[in-house]
Amino acid sequence: MTASRSSAARTKEYTGQDITVLKGLDPVRQRPGMYIGTTGIRGLHHLVHEVVDNAVDEAMAGYCDRIIVELLADGGCRVTDNGRGIPVDNPKGQRRSAVEVVLTTLHAGGKFGGKGYQVSGGLHGVGVSVVNALSEKLIVEVARDGKLHYQEYERGKPKARLKAVKNIKRTGTTITFWPDPLVFTDDAEFKFETLAQRLREMAFLTRALEIRLIDQRQEPEVKEEFRYTGGIVDFVKHLNATRDQLFKRVINFESKAENHEFEVAMQWTTSYNESVFTFANNINTHEGGMHEEGFRRSLTRVVSNYAKSKGMLKDKDPALTGEDCREGLTAIISVKLRNPQFEGQTKTKLGNTEIRSYVEREMNEKFAAFLEEHPSEARAIANKVIGAQRARLEARKARDLVRRKTLLESTALPGKLADCQTRDPKEAELFIVEGNSAGGTAKQARARETQAILPLRGKILNVERARLAKTLENKEIQSIITAVGTGIGEDFDTEKCRYHKIVCMADADVDGSHIKTLLLTMFFRHMRELIELGYIYVAKPPLYRVKHKGKNHYFMTDEELNAYRAEQNGKVEAARFKGLGEMNPDELWETTLDPEKRTLMRVTMDDAALAADLFQQLMGDDVEQRKDYIQRNAKDIRFLDI
Numbered sequence: 001m002t003a004s005r006s007s008a009a010r011t012k013e014y015t016g017q018d019i020t021v022l023k024g025l026d027p028v029r030q031r032p033g034m035y036i037g038t039t040g041i042r043g044l045h046h047l048v049h050e051v052v053d054n055a056v057d058e059a060m061a062g063y064c065d066r067i068i069v070e071l072l073a074d075g076g077c078r079v080t081d082n083g084r085g086i087p088v089d090n091p092k093g094q095r096r097s098a099v100e101v102v103l104t105t106l107h108a109g110g111k112f113g114g115k116g117y118q119v120s121g122g123l124h125g126v127g128v129s130v131v132n133a134l135s136e137k138l139i140v141e142v143a144r145d146g147k148l149h150y151q152e153y154e155r156g157k158p159k160a161r162l163k164a165v166k167n168i169k170r171t172g173t174t175i176t177f178w179p180d181p182l183v184f185t186d187d188a189e190f191k192f193e194t195l196a197q198r199l200r201e202m203a204f205l206t207r208a209l210e211i212r213l214i215d216q217r218q219e220p221e222v223k224e225e226f227r228y229t230g231g232i233v234d235f236v237k238h239l240n241a242t243r244d245q246l247f248k249r250v251i252n253f254e255s256k257a258e259n260h261e262f263e264v265a266m267q268w269t270t271s272y273n274e275s276v277f278t279f280a281n282n283i284n285t286h287e288g289g290m291h292e293e294g295f296r297r298s299l300t301r302v303v304s305n306y307a308k309s310k311g312m313l314k315d316k317d318p319a320l321t322g323e324d325c326r327e328g329l330t331a332i333i334s335v336k337l338r339n340p341q342f343e344g345q346t347k348t349k350l351g352n353t354e355i356r357s358y359v360e361r362e363m364n365e366k367f368a369a370f371l372e373e374h375p376s377e378a379r380a381i382a383n384k385v386i387g388a389q390r391a392r393l394e395a396r397k398a399r400d401l402v403r404r405k406t407l408l409e410s411t412a413l414p415g416k417l418a419d420c421q422t423r424d425p426k427e428a429e430l431f432i433v434e435g436n437s438a439g440g441t442a443k444q445a446r447a448r449e450t451q452a453i454l455p456l457r458g459k460i461l462n463v464e465r466a467r468l469a470k471t472l473e474n475k476e477i478q479s480i481i482t483a484v485g486t487g488i489g490e491d492f493d494t495e496k497c498r499y500h501k502i503v504c505m506a507d508a509d510v511d512g513s514h515i516k517t518l519l520l521t522m523f524f525r526h527m528r529e530l531i532e533l534g535y536i537y538v539a540k541p542p543l544y545r546v547k548h549k550g551k552n553h554y555f556m557t558d559e560e561l562n563a564y565r566a567e568q569n570g571k572v573e574a575a576r577f578k579g580l581g582e583m584n585p586d587e588l589w590e591t592t593l594d595p596e597k598r599t600l601m602r603v604t605m606d607d608a609a610l611a612a613d614l615f616q617q618l619m620g621d622d623v624e625q626r627k628d629y630i631q632r633n634a635k636d637i638r639f640l641d642i
């Protein structure tokens with residue numbers, strides 16, 4: 001059957017009565033997830049970014065240099081910019097203002113086909129009308145043409161027309177909105193740190209744009225201000241602040257063509273990790289794409305050519321790989337293009353092939369010239385990558401050894417693993433459990449059919465400070481790798497993953513947090529795709545148990561316990577679990593393993609740059625900074641968005 005005939009057939013099935021024609025913003029309220037992803041905290045933050053993105057567009061077009069985001073004491077959020085202001089006159093053929101059109105029409109948030117790069121990736125760029133639809137109340141104030149204009153909405157519907165309320169000289173837009181409690185989950189509250197991270201990133205990506213974040217829910221209010229006159233060069237400096245840099249200079253090129261722009265900032269460090277982050281139209285392309293491919297190809301080629309031309313690498317030597325060249329590299333790649341195509345699982349992979357050759361060509365020329373003009377930096381880079389190559393070849397030997405050993409032992413799986421019965425990764429779950437005693441309890445408690453338990457003895461190696469070869473010598477890490485089944489390094493293959501849920505389970509104390517951090521660092525550095533695929537989780541066992549009238553009740557937080565206490569007005573005896581090992585198998589099943597009742601937090605790649613940054617602070621060489629960080633965040637270690 002041809003494509004056209006099949007689509008004709010499909011059209012036929014859908015004709016007629018069962019199609020409801022949706023008007024205006026109704027579809028947004030009916031299926032908010034389609035527009036903002038979730039109705040939890042991420043969706044809530046999405047609303048803020050939607051409004052901020054519009055203001056950043058004004059900044060990129062050169063009309064705005066300050067954006068203020070205020071989290072109001074009453075749960076609202078106000079975003080103020082000093083751009084031109086949304087146009088207030090009536091568009092052709094309309095009897096309402098452009099402001100009203102922008103705020104009530106889906107996908108009309110853009111610049112009416114004007115110049116500039118339209119930001120429209122995945123969930124991004126759905127327009128401020130979506131924010132309006134999902135707010136119980138929204139106020140828009142536009143300073144433009146000498147007047148301040150005002151309009152109020154309720155759940156997306158205007159209460160009156162846009163009205164000039166007073167004379168004013170400045171220009172700009174202020175949007176204040178109160179997210180609708182009928183739409184968002186009860187626990188959804190703006191989180192200062194999460195918003196601050198993204199706004200900081202925006203400020204790095206838009207040189208010299210000032211972004212202020214003010215939290216008025218606290219007494220006294222908390223403020224942060226982001227403004228980076230160095231743009232992404234400052235971003236690289238920020239990421240490398242706690243690392244040992246190979247040289248002081250941050251390498252930086254920029255080029256502009258008619259349909260696209262490219263800028264890169266990069267610097268090598270003595271670390272063994274790669275921290276390359278890519279953006280397209282200011283959107284973090286976690287899954288990479290064509291700009292990253294162009295960059296990688298050129299990097300490997302330019303560095304290899306340089307090392308060969310200077311006799312540091314001989315013709316008979318094995319070739320440098322991309323990984324060799326990126327060891328210890330911190331880089332930000334930012335491209336802007338007119339029609340970005342976002343692909344991939346999370347719509348964060350740039351698909352435009354033309355950008356690959358553009359980036360590659362520009363890099364080939366400019367990076368090669370840089371190396372010629374800066375011999376001391378160039379030598380440092382070449383030495384670093386040759387060192388990385390040597391270590392890789394050693395690691396391969398070590399890995400072959402591990403592989404041979406497991407072959408000899410005839411069983412590929414670690415002895416401590418209590419595997420599940422199913423061989424279907426989609427339903428199989430692996431719990432990595434801190435401590436042998438908790439591991440023993442978990443083995444008794446689990447549902448054998450689908451749940452596997454791998455107990456870990458003590459702490460695993462801190463992979464942030466070790467090369468792969470060293471990492472592979474660690475017994476605990478070996479057992480994780482063999483249990484998970486994907487292999488590691490050059491062999492890594494997600495298709496071989498034996499479990500689609502891999503759950504880190506540790507006590508709710510400082511040691512437990514440390515173990516979770518170590519585990520997540522390992523996944524982040526060596527099995528990142530598993531995080532991207534959404535396979536990595538953290539278990540949330542309860543902190544308290546209350547026995548009441550012969551029944552057990554469990555609570556995750558002090559607040560929950562106190563709420564329960566208040567309800568029972570009187571004596572409630574609460575036992576605090578010191579560790580997982582204190583629970584009996586029934587309790588562990590009921591609270592942590594039972595898919596019906598447990599709470600699992602999926603680890604996401606929401607902000608890889610900042611995750612790496614925090615990992616670095618937590619795990620890197622700078623002991624003082626680490627102490628400081630842990631003290632500040634003792635209760636709430638959120639390296640990833642977990």
Ligand code: 0RA
Pocket residue numbers: 051054055058081083084085086087102109110111112128173
């Ligand atoms: C449409 C057209 C123009 C600007 C804007 C929208 C605009 C929207 C938002 C949302 C938040 N802040 C904003 N600032 C501007 C262009 C206006 C012109 O040509 O003067």
